[in-house]
Amino acid sequence: xxxxxxxxxxxxxxxxxxxxxxxxxxxxxxxxxxxxxxxxxxxxxxxxxxxxxxxxxxxxxxxxxxxxxxxxxxxxxxxxxxxxxxxxxxxxxxxxxxxxxxxxxxxxxxxx
Numbered sequence: 322x323x324x325x326x327x328x329x330x331x332x333x334x335x336x337x338x339x340x341x342x343x344x345x346x347x348x349x350x351x352x353x354x355x356x357x358x359x360x361x362x363x364x365x366x367x368x369x370x371x372x373x374x375x376x377x378x379x380x381x382x383x384x385x386x387x388x389x390x391x392x393x394x395x396x397x398x399x400x401x402x403x404x405x406x407x408x409x410x411x412x413x414x415x416x417x418x419x420x421x422x423x424x425x426x427x428x429x430x431x432x433x
Contacts (some may be wrong), residue, residue, distance in 0.1 A: 345430045349423060356419060373414040376400035396421075 375397035377386030400422070403413045 349426055360415060369411065369414060371399060372396050374411050376404050377410065380404045
């Protein structure tokens with residue numbers, strides 16, 4: 322187990338010498354910091370509520386939530402199973418959205 326950790330640390334040190342990797346880490350940390358400020362202030366953006374509402378509409382079969390035909394359906398379909406978790410659906414939606422955004426940043430970094 323120690324050798325795996327040492328290898329991981331040495332790989333991170335090698336990557337840290339690359340300026341692009343340092344910028345990449347900075348972007349992720351800055352995004353996480355700014356998003357946490359927004360989340361801790363309790364601000365809710367309209368789109369977050371809409372996508373969670375569409376996910377609720379899918380899970381309930383149309384009895385709760387609402388549906389907008391102009392919105393893309395992939396994010397509400399990803400959020401729909403998480404509506405079954407007995408926590409605040411907006412918080413779960415924010416966490417999923419955050420994870421998807423960080424995954425998008427990682428994909429763009431490695432694709433370029």
